[in-house]
Amino acid sequence: xFHRATLAFGMSLALLASCGPAALGGLARDNSAxxxxxxxxxxxxxxxxxxxxAPQASPTIEWQFPPPAPNMTPGPNVVAPSPTDDRTAGAQxxxxxxxxxxxxxxxxxxxxxxxxxxxxxxxAQGLRAYVVNRSSNDVTVVDLAGNQVSTTIGVGRSPQExxxxxxxxxxxxxxxxxxxxxxxxPATNQVVATWQNIPGPADVAVRPDGGALYVSSPASGxxxxxxxPDGSQAGRIAAGRGVSQxxxxxxxxxxxxxxxxxxxxxxxxTASRAVVATVQTGAGADGVAVSPDGNWxxxxxxxxxxxxxxxxTTNAVANTVSTPPKPGRVVFGNEGGLAYVSHGEDNRITVxxxxxxxxxxxxxxxxxxxxxxxxxxxxxxYVAQVAANAIQAIDASTxxxxxxxxxxxxxxxxxxxxx
Numbered sequence: 001x002f003h004r005a006t007l008a009f010g011m012s013l014a015l016l017a018s019c020g021p022a023a024l025g026g027l028a029r030d031n032s033a034x035x036x037x038x039x040x041x042x043x044x045x046x047x048x049x050x051x052x053x054a055p056q057a058s059p060t061i062e063w064q065f066p067p068p069a070p071n072m073t074p075g076p077n078v079v080a081p082s083p084t085d086d087r088t089a090g091a092q093x094x095x096x097x098x099x100x101x102x103x104x105x106x107x108x109x110x111x112x113x114x115x116x117x118x119x120x121x122x123x124a125q126g127l128r129a130y131v132v133n134r135s136s137n138d139v140t141v142v143d144l145a146g147n148q149v150s151t152t153i154g155v156g157r158s159p160q161e162x163x164x165x166x167x168x169x170x171x172x173x174x175x176x177x178x179x180x181x182x183x184x185x186p187a188t189n190q191v192v193a194t195w196q197n198i199p200g201p202a203d204v205a206v207r208p209d210g211g212a213l214y215v216s217s218p219a220s221g222x223x224x225x226x227x228x229p230d231g232s233q234a235g236r237i238a239a240g241r242g243v244s245q246x247x248x249x250x251x252x253x254x255x256x257x258x259x260x261x262x263x264x265x266x267x268x269x270t271a272s273r274a275v276v277a278t279v280q281t282g283a284g285a286d287g288v289a290v291s292p293d294g295n296w297x298x299x300x301x302x303x304x305x306x307x308x309x310x311x312x313t314t315n316a317v318a319n320t321v322s323t324p325p326k327p328g329r330v331v332f333g334n335e336g337g338l339a340y341v342s343h344g345e346d347n348r349i350t351v352x353x354x355x356x357x358x359x360x361x362x363x364x365x366x367x368x369x370x371x372x373x374x375x376x377x378x379x380x381x382y383v384a385q386v387a388a389n390a391i392q393a394i395d396a397s398t399x400x401x402x403x404x405x406x407x408x409x410x411x412x413x414x415x416x417x418x419x
Contacts, residue, residue: 124393124402126418127375128186129382130171131391132159133408139173139182140407141189142391144375144382144416147403151189155182161245161413163204163213168417170229172213174201181215181231186419195231198224205246205255207270214255218242223257225273235273239266245287245329249294254312256297258285265299265308267315277315281308287329292336296354300327300341307341307350309357319357323350328370333396334378340396342369342383349383349394365392366404371413384411 127144137157141150156175159182164171171184179200183193200219207214212234213226223237223246240259243266247256255268263285267277282301290297290312297310305325311318326345333339338360341350349363349372363381371384374396381396389409393402 123377124375124380127380127416128419129373129391129414129416130162130164130184130186131384131407131411131414132162132173132371133389134159134386134410134412136409138408139171139184140411142405142407144380144393147393147405149405149407152408153184153189153191155191156180156194160201161203162415163206164415164417165206165210165228166208167210168419171415171417172204172206174198174204174215176200176202181213181226183231186417193231195226202243203245205248207255208248208250208252212270214246214248216243216246216257218244221259223255223268237268237273237275239268239275240264240278244285247288247290247297249290249312250292251294254290254294256288256290258288258299260284260286260302263301263304265297265310279308279310279315279317281310281317282306282320287327287341289330289332289339291332291339291354292334296336298330298332298339298341298352298354300330302326302328302344307352309352309354321352321357321359323359324348324362329372331372331374331381333374340372340374340381342372344368344370344386349381363394365394366401367392371411373414373416375416376418380416382414382416384414386410386412 124144129142129144131140131142133140137155137159139153139155141153143150155173156178158175158177160174160176162171162173168186171186173182175182179196179198181195181198181201182191185192198215199217201215202218203216205214211228213228215224215226217224221238221241221243223239223243225234227234239257240262242261243257243259245258252270255270257266257268263281263283265279265281265285266275269276281299282304284301284303285299286302287300288297295312297312299308299310301308306320306322307327308317309319323341324343324346326343328342328344331340337353337355339352339354341352345368347365347368349365350359351361351363353360365383367385367388369383369385373382379396381394383392385392389411390404390406391411391414392404395402
């Protein structure tokens with residue numbers, strides 16, 4: 001075996017010697033080609049990597065509530081889900097694109113702070129807001145179609161709340177420091193009467209048939225019932241210490257009044273003018289509203305930071321829903337499924353779903369608000385911003401910001417009517 005291996009090795013050397021330098025040169029040339037191919041492959045990979053775009057982050061999905069109307073883009077006041085919004089459980093939110101904030105207003109305009117969006121606000125034709133200004137002791141009348149102040153009407157000292165008759169023929173203002181009620185004729189925007197000897201009036205509410213005005217008197221713990229149109233006194237109802245806000249059922253058979261001191265809701269039979277039930281709600285019970293079908297009463301418990309949803313059939317609290325701090329006033333949408341709650345120390349409106357008895361969203365404002373009012377058709381929400389000396393208009397179905405109008409000093413309450 002050794003001799004065979006030696007012979008094979010010798011033959012290999014001979015063949016290599018016969019080929020000479022040419023064989024070695026060819027081997028060198030083959031190695032150069034391989035190196036060039038490798039360099040070309042490396043360059044191609046680099047170009048491909050440069051052409052491939054870097055992965056982009058997915059866009060943030062935002063909630064929009066209520067949903068945008070057809071063919072309309074959501075506005076800047078997009079409703080965000082609340083911390084207790086159960087729609088996020090097992091469901092994917094609908095992505096929407098929020099529009100940037102509106103352009104800066106014209107500084108030469110004495111009243112208009114935010115530009116009007118005519119594509120949404122057109123149906124505000126004929127609407128007026130009567131805004132009570134607590135510190136300037138007057139009422140600002142706003143033309144809501146153009147978001148312009150029409151006139152200012154002087155009233156009594158420390159005006160608190162405002163109400164209008166169903167036919168929009170009279171507006172009533174409670175003047176707490178003057179112990180009086182100012183009566184305004186919207187046809188002329190003139191004061192046509194001042195009713196005296198009303199002890200420290202706080203809230204005013206017109207019975208749905210237009211036949212009586214209920215006036216809360218916190219100092220006496222009573223509700224005064226005044227005949228309309230002359231203002232003569234029809235009776236008194238003991239409604240609880242520090243009685244504050246009043247609301248009627250749509251049929252006028254029940255009135256509801258809150259007592260912040262006792263944290264209660266008084267249920268009043270309007271035929272007998274008697275309290276038929278007292279419901280314990282929460283500390284600082286203040287704002288109150290009744291659903292259009294009369295089934296639910298929502299009470300804002302200012303010091304408890306929650307709202308009570310009261311079953312009007314049983315006169316018992318069906319649920320208590322936590323909210324942002326200091327819930328103040330409540331207003332129901334026309335269809336009754338949603339209620340809007342203001343927060344005097346926070347620039348947002350809580351939206352409640354009474355069917356689910358839970359928070360369903362939040363409307364963001366430019367400044368904290370107290371007083372709330374809906375347009376007669378329920379499509380526009382107007383808020384009184386005390387610290388900003390302004391009212392802000394929001395489209396309740398698309399969340400568009402419709403305008404902010406400068407009014408008097410410390411606007412606290414407002415009523416919207418069609419003339």
